[in-house]
Amino acid sequence: MEVSEYRVSIAIDFESLNFKGLVELDIHDCIDNLELDAVDLQIDHVKANGSAISFNHDRNRGKATLENPKGNLTIAIDYSGRAGESTLTGLYKAGYRGGYVLVTQFEPTGARRLFPCLDNPSFKSVFKLDVTVANHLTVISNTPAEREEQSGSSKRIFFKATPKMSTYLLFLGVGEFEQSSLPCNSAEVISASVKGKVKEADYASREACKTLSWYEKFFDIPYPLEKLHLIAVPDFAAGAMENWGAITFRESAMLIGEYAGAAERKIVSEVVAHEIAHQWFGNLVTMRWWNNLWLNESFATFMSYKAVNALHPEWGVWSSFLRENFAGSLYEDSLSSTHPIDVAVDSPDEIAEVFDQISYGKGASIIRMIEGYIGDEYFRKGVNNYLIKNKYANTDGVQLWSSLQEASGLPVKEVMSAWVSTPGHPVVMVEYAGNGAVKLTQKRFTFLGEPSDTLWPIPVTVVQGGSRTTLLFNTRTTQLQGVTEPVLLNVDATGFYRVLYDKQNMSLLIEKFMTLSPTARWTLVSDYFAFLMAGEVGADDYLRLVEAASLDTDYLMVNTVLSQLNALVQLDRSLTKVTTLIEAHCRRHLSRIGYEYRGGEHDNDTELRQRLLNSLVSIDDEFAKDMSLKFGDYRNLRADQRAAVAHAYAITNGPQSYTKLAELLRAVDNDTDAERLISAMVSIRDASTVKDVLDAALKGAVPLGNVAWAVIGAIQNHYSRIEAWNWLKKSIDPLREIYKGTGTVSILAEACIEYVGLTNYEEIRGYFSERTLPEAQIGIKKGFELLEVNRRVLSSLRTDGA
Numbered sequence: 001m002e003v004s005e006y007r008v009s010i011a012i013d014f015e016s017l018n019f020k021g022l023v024e025l026d027i028h029d030c031i032d033n034l035e036l037d038a039v040d041l042q043i044d045h046v047k048a049n050g051s052a053i054s055f056n057h058d059r060n061r062g063k064a065t066l067e068n069p070k071g072n073l074t075i076a077i078d079y080s081g082r083a084g085e086s087t088l089t090g091l092y093k094a095g096y097r098g099g100y101v102l103v104t105q106f107e108p109t110g111a112r113r114l115f116p117c118l119d120n121p122s123f124k125s126v127f128k129l130d131v132t133v134a135n136h137l138t139v140i141s142n143t144p145a146e147r148e149e150q151s152g153s154s155k156r157i158f159f160k161a162t163p164k165m166s167t168y169l170l171f172l173g174v175g176e177f178e179q180s181s182l183p184c185n186s187a188e189v190i191s192a193s194v195k196g197k198v199k200e201a202d203y204a205s206r207e208a209c210k211t212l213s214w215y216e217k218f219f220d221i222p223y224p225l226e227k228l229h230l231i232a233v234p235d236f237a238a239g240a241m242e243n244w245g246a247i248t249f250r251e252s253a254m255l256i257g258e259y260a261g262a263a264e265r266k267i268v269s270e271v272v273a274h275e276i277a278h279q280w281f282g283n284l285v286t287m288r289w290w291n292n293l294w295l296n297e298s299f300a301t302f303m304s305y306k307a308v309n310a311l312h313p314e315w316g317v318w319s320s321f322l323r324e325n326f327a328g329s330l331y332e333d334s335l336s337s338t339h340p341i342d343v344a345v346d347s348p349d350e351i352a353e354v355f356d357q358i359s360y361g362k363g364a365s366i367i368r369m370i371e372g373y374i375g376d377e378y379f380r381k382g383v384n385n386y387l388i389k390n391k392y393a394n395t396d397g398v399q400l401w402s403s404l405q406e407a408s409g410l411p412v413k414e415v416m417s418a419w420v421s422t423p424g425h426p427v428v429m430v431e432y433a434g435n436g437a438v439k440l441t442q443k444r445f446t447f448l449g450e451p452s453d454t455l456w457p458i459p460v461t462v463v464q465g466g467s468r469t470t471l472l473f474n475t476r477t478t479q480l481q482g483v484t485e486p487v488l489l490n491v492d493a494t495g496f497y498r499v500l501y502d503k504q505n506m507s508l509l510i511e512k513f514m515t516l517s518p519t520a521r522w523t524l525v526s527d528y529f530a531f532l533m534a535g536e537v538g539a540d541d542y543l544r545l546v547e548a549a550s551l552d553t554d555y556l557m558v559n560t561v562l563s564q565l566n567a568l569v570q571l572d573r574s575l576t577k578v579t580t581l582i583e584a585h586c587r588r589h590l591s592r593i594g595y596e597y598r599g600g601e602h603d604n605d606t607e608l609r610q611r612l613l614n615s616l617v618s619i620d621d622e623f624a625k626d627m628s629l630k631f632g633d634y635r636n637l638r639a640d641q642r643a644a645v646a647h648a649y650a651i652t653n654g655p656q657s658y659t660k661l662a663e664l665l666r667a668v669d670n671d672t673d674a675e676r677l678i679s680a681m682v683s684i685r686d687a688s689t690v691k692d693v694l695d696a697a698l699k700g701a702v703p704l705g706n707v708a709w710a711v712i713g714a715i716q717n718h719y720s721r722i723e724a725w726n727w728l729k730k731s732i733d734p735l736r737e738i739y740k741g742t743g744t745v746s747i748l749a750e751a752c753i754e755y756v757g758l759t760n761y762e763e764i765r766g767y768f769s770e771r772t773l774p775e776a777q778i779g780i781k782k783g784f785e786l787l788e789v790n791r792r793v794l795s796s797l798r799t800d801g802a
Helices: 198-219 262-278 290-311 317-332 348-353 357-374 376-390 397-408 412-421 503-511 518-534 539-549 555-569 576-593 603-619 621-628 631-636 639-667 671-681 687-701 704-716 721-738 744-756 761-770 774-799
Strands: 002-012 018-030 034-037 041-048 055-058 063-066 071-082 090-096 099-105 126-134 138-141 145-151 154-159 172-175 178-183 188-193 227-233 246-250 285-287 393-395 426-434 437-444 458-464 467-473 477-480 487-489 498-501
Touching: 041 055, 041 063, 099 227, 126 138, 126 172, 178 198, 188 198, 198 227, 198 262, 198 290, 198 376, 246 262, 262 290, 262 317, 262 603, 262 639, 285 290, 285 376, 290 317, 290 357, 290 397, 317 357, 317 518, 317 555, 348 774, 357 376, 357 397, 357 412, 357 458, 376 393, 376 397, 393 397, 397 412, 426 458, 426 487, 426 503, 498 503, 498 518, 518 539, 518 555, 518 774, 539 555, 539 576, 539 774, 555 576, 555 603, 576 603, 603 621, 603 639, 621 639, 631 639, 639 671, 639 687, 671 687, 671 704, 687 704, 687 721, 704 721, 704 744, 721 744, 744 761, 744 774, 761 774
Parallel strands: 002 126, 188 227, 227 246, 285 393, 426 498
Antiparallel strands: 002 018, 018 071, 034 063, 041 071, 055 063, 090 099, 099 172, 126 154, 138 172, 145 154, 178 188, 426 437, 437 477, 458 467, 458 487
16 A cells, blocks of 8 residues: 655644644555544544545544545545644644744654554655745744645745655644845755844754755765755754655754853764764655664764764764764663664554664764675765665665665675664673683673573684784674784774683773773773673773773763763762862873863863863862852853852852853743753752752753753762652653653653662662553663662672772
8 A cells, every 4th residue: 555645734823732634645546444643633524535434533543444445546635623732743832932842753653643643664755835824924844835725814835845755754833933035056955943133043954055056976976956954943852854855853963052162062063963864864765664763863973973973074083973872872782781773663652762872873883883894985875876776765774784785895784684683782801811712702782681592693803013803793703823922902993892801802902002092991981880890890890991091081982981980979978089080180181181161272171171161160169169150140151061060059159050151041041051050050059949940940940851951960969869869759751741752751750760779779679560651661661670780889888888
């Protein structure tokens, strides 16, 4: 069966939030009862080829069954509905100071909340949309308006037909948008925001124009639409969404102005590049079903770094990729509760939960590994052939691997089939075997050390002295002969595996530590942190290595040491060795790059200062007191100091800081500053005050999309952790309503369990064994596993006197 075209006519009463619609579906080869998706809609009449037919609308299941329509049909459905006010999916109200807009968020299953449809990515179709609204409102969709009809105080806007695409990529936005246009070679880039903010989209518009041109050259396929909208949404659950020709963004991922620093520019560049990559990989060619979500997200993640690196080579963004995606996904994938990249997905709840580090970071890391294995040009050729062959169609991973294998002549299908279908990843153990031989052994790496007989075909790079070799290691063990130097594996961190050296080899590598490449040094420290988590190395050994690595001035290493130590102190603030190391690390590198901005400095130093200052105010109360004195001049501060000053003010002044922080939060007019201030407010060292912050957040003091991140911040605050947990138990039902279809409740459950369980173990276990949260099952499993890991790490740190 195929749906060749949807014609959707919607009349929206912007004031009441109600809408009425007529949807017509041209269907070919219908052979049975037709079951459409329709959630929170009232279906009034259904016709097939002009004649009324009976139907059954099961509201509990969100399914409308049409009886006996067979063959080639035009189905016409009259229906009505209402935009959501306490949710961030379907057509919903996104409020801001002084007004609101209505926008859609359809991925993964939100289209069924606006019109009855086959809300499944494999049913691609052309969409023709027309919308009736009051005259003063602007309407945005995937394509430009074709014509407009006036009728008194309202207007009806007809949009051009879309390309053939999936339902989740359709977009509708209604409100008093402010817009600006930037002509580009291939398409017009149009930025849209609420009133008074569109000037802050200039940077994103310029990045989009450059990125669009770069992708057209890389893919060798023109962008197929006339325009590309970038739409800043004032209340948004995710970071951005790749609707074809009408990308939506959280405001902080698109709008930056005078308050923005290097970190904010990098975020906007990367998010813009990620979503534009989807215009080809995801929109032009789409996964067949949600088990292949990673095929969209992994590729867009990987390509966004390639694009940003090409446009901004001075940033060295592959370092950020290693820290944020490679290391982050290795961490997630070290849990027994991880899932394969290609994961079975059945229900809508399960779909939302797989928008995670495995689908994004691990998948992107595996694609990077394959590119390293077959080479840049073969990779590009294979991708181009795949896109041309499958444009406007649905595929799965096998078709991409086949195309890469045809281009390169290497066994890509064998390698990738194993990596995407198998949960977890290997550790390669390196051991001197005598007589100049080194033995390599692979096994699955998990934090809890469960046995496994899994084998991976690992593209292993081996460096010895000046020589470098690559081998496909697909057996349990193998030997390298003629070894006379320390052996170093995975020197460029392109392989998705850990390396555990025996003491002899590790001692030699540490002796030569600063002579190794920055990436090789980073790989050792990254792996050692994982081995601490797994109990493979003791706390003393790990801390000695980190103390040495703290002297390293490389941007990636400074960030990584800071992140690792902050993760440990998050478990227990009384770990004196760890807090002392953090303070020394921050002061050492702030002294080197400067506590204040130095004109003409590298963007990476500016970004680094922001993170170092944030950590230092959290660990050093006297420093926080000094920084807090700048709060009265907050709006004149540079971006790299604002978060630290707000945190310092909250820490130093305690409950008394709440009023001033809340006043400033109401006054700021950009999402980036709002996020900084919310984070500061939940860092106040008074549990009752933090509870008041959360109450206010849920009642509308912050956009709904930010409530979850306020809760996580409160849980990570040692002084409010238990109060935040008690608040969450009472507030779980409204949070589930706000975040339904997004996977956020799963993230909240994971954070609660892994931290609150350190002191309230039995209570946490009892609560989650009694409460049914189908949308959070993955997060609950991960949370309990991380809790066991955290308890063991704490025991090791305390035993070694940390």
